[in-house]
Amino acid sequence: MRLFALMLCGFVCLGVMTGCWNRKELNDLSIVVGFGIDKAKNQYKVSAQVVNPGAYDMKTGSANLAPVTLYSSYGPTVSEAIRRMTTMTPRFNYFAHLRILIFSEELSREGIGKTLDYMSRNREFRNDFNIIVARGVKAEQLLNFMTPLERNPSNSMFKMLEVSTKVWSPSVSTKLDQLVTSLSVEGSSAVLTGIRLKGDIEEGAKSSNVSAIKPSAHYEYGGLAIFRRDKLIGWMNEKESRGYSTITDQVDESIVTIDCPSGGKLSVSGIRVQSEIKASLAQRKPEFDITIKGEGDIEDMECKLGLQKESQLKELQTRLEDEIAGFCQAALSKARRVKSDIFGFGNALHRSNPRYWNKVKKDWQNDWTESQVHIHVHYVIRRLGTISSGVMDEMKE
Structure with missing residues (x-):
C-alpha cells in the first residue's frame, strides 16, 4: 500500500512538472533593442527595431547587411499592434534586451499612461532601458537611422544618454520604474529627456551616413520634457x-x-x-x-x-x-x-x-x-x- 501511494505521488508530480512547456528557441526570437510608439489617428503605430543576426556573424555574415531591421504595425492598443507585427516577421518579438523606448511628442501630449501599462505588466520588460521623447520627428524616424561608431542605433541612443547624464547635467536618464513612480505618486511629476535628428533625415537613413567622415545627420539630446500627470505640457531649455x-x-x-x-x-x-x-x-x-x-x-x-x-x-x-x-x-x-x-x-x-x-x-x-x-x-x-x-x-x- 505504501509503495502504491509513492508511485501515485510520483505520477502526479510528473503530471504537473511538465518542464519548459512554453519554451521559445533562440532561433525563433527577434531581439528587440529599440521600440517606438507614435499616434496614428485613433490608433497606435508601434515600431520595433530588431537585431539582424546575420550582420554580426563573423563567419557566414555579410558586411553589407544592415545591423538591425525595423518593423511597424498599427493597433487600437500597444499589445494588439505588437501581435499584428507577426504577419510581417518570421520570429517572435523578445523585449528582454530592450535598450530604448521612444514616445513621439504628439502621443506624449495626449498622454502616455495607457501605453505604459503594457510595459509594466509584461514580464519580458526589464528595468534597464531608457525612456525618451522624440522632438519634432516621429519615433519611427529615430529608429530608421544609421549611426557611426555604434552599429546598433538603439544602443547608440542608450549609450549617448548614459554618457551625457554622467558628464553633462542637462540630460537625465529615466528608467521604467522611475517613470511609473513619478506618474503615480502624489506630489511629483515626470520629466523625460528629448531627442532630435540634426541634419538631412533622409540621408541619415542610408548606409552612406556611416561611411562619411562627417555624417549627413546625427542624433542630439536636448531639453527636458515636462509632464503633468501623464501628459507633456512643456519643454525646458538647457x-x-x-x-x-x-x-x-x-x-x-x-x-x-x-x-x-x-x-x-x-x-x-x-x-x-x-x-x-x-x-x-x-x-x-x-x-x-x-x-x-x-x-x-x-x-x-x-x-x-x-x-x-x-x-x-x-x-x-x-x-x-x-x-x-x-x-x-x-x-x-x-x-x-x-x-x-x-x-x-x-x-x-x-x-x-x-x-x-x-x-x-x-x-x-x-x-x-x-x-x-x-x-x-x-x-x-x-x-x-x-x-x-x-x-x-x-x-x-
Whole structure:
C-alpha cells in the first residue's frame, strides 16, 4: 500500500512538472533593442527595431547587411499592434534586451499612461532601458537611422544618454520604474529627456551616413520634457534643465562656466554635487529650502587671475554659487509657469507634515506655485589643476 501511494505521488508530480512547456528557441526570437510608439489617428503605430543576426556573424555574415531591421504595425492598443507585427516577421518579438523606448511628442501630449501599462505588466520588460521623447520627428524616424561608431542605433541612443547624464547635467536618464513612480505618486511629476535628428533625415537613413567622415545627420539630446500627470505640457531649455538636475540631485558631474573679474571665462568641473529639499510650514503656508553643496576643480581658465590669493578663490566661489542658483531659479520659474511639481516638493511636504499634505494634495499642482522656495548654494573649489597660474598669466605683453 505504501509503495502504491509513492508511485501515485510520483505520477502526479510528473503530471504537473511538465518542464519548459512554453519554451521559445533562440532561433525563433527577434531581439528587440529599440521600440517606438507614435499616434496614428485613433490608433497606435508601434515600431520595433530588431537585431539582424546575420550582420554580426563573423563567419557566414555579410558586411553589407544592415545591423538591425525595423518593423511597424498599427493597433487600437500597444499589445494588439505588437501581435499584428507577426504577419510581417518570421520570429517572435523578445523585449528582454530592450535598450530604448521612444514616445513621439504628439502621443506624449495626449498622454502616455495607457501605453505604459503594457510595459509594466509584461514580464519580458526589464528595468534597464531608457525612456525618451522624440522632438519634432516621429519615433519611427529615430529608429530608421544609421549611426557611426555604434552599429546598433538603439544602443547608440542608450549609450549617448548614459554618457551625457554622467558628464553633462542637462540630460537625465529615466528608467521604467522611475517613470511609473513619478506618474503615480502624489506630489511629483515626470520629466523625460528629448531627442532630435540634426541634419538631412533622409540621408541619415542610408548606409552612406556611416561611411562619411562627417555624417549627413546625427542624433542630439536636448531639453527636458515636462509632464503633468501623464501628459507633456512643456519643454525646458538647457539652462532650465541644468537647474532641474541640480535641484533633484541628479548631477553626477558637469561644467559651470563663469566670467572672470578681469574679463574672460573660467570653467569649473563639478565632481561632488549634492542637493536636499526640506519642507516646513510658515504661517500655515508651506515653504521649501533647497540646499546644494558642491566641490569642483578648475578645468579651463581663459583669463589672467592670481589663484594663489584666497580672496580671489572666494570671489570665484561666490560667482559659481550665483551661477548655479540662477540655473535653479530658471527651472523653478518654468515649472511655476506650467504648474507642474517636477521637483517633488509635494513628496517633501508629505514626509514632513502628512496631516497638512492631506488637506492640500487635491489641488497641489496648482497651489505649490504660490509657495516660497529658498535656494542655498555652498560651492568649494578644491583643486587648481596641474598648474597654479594660468597660461594667460605667463604670456608677456
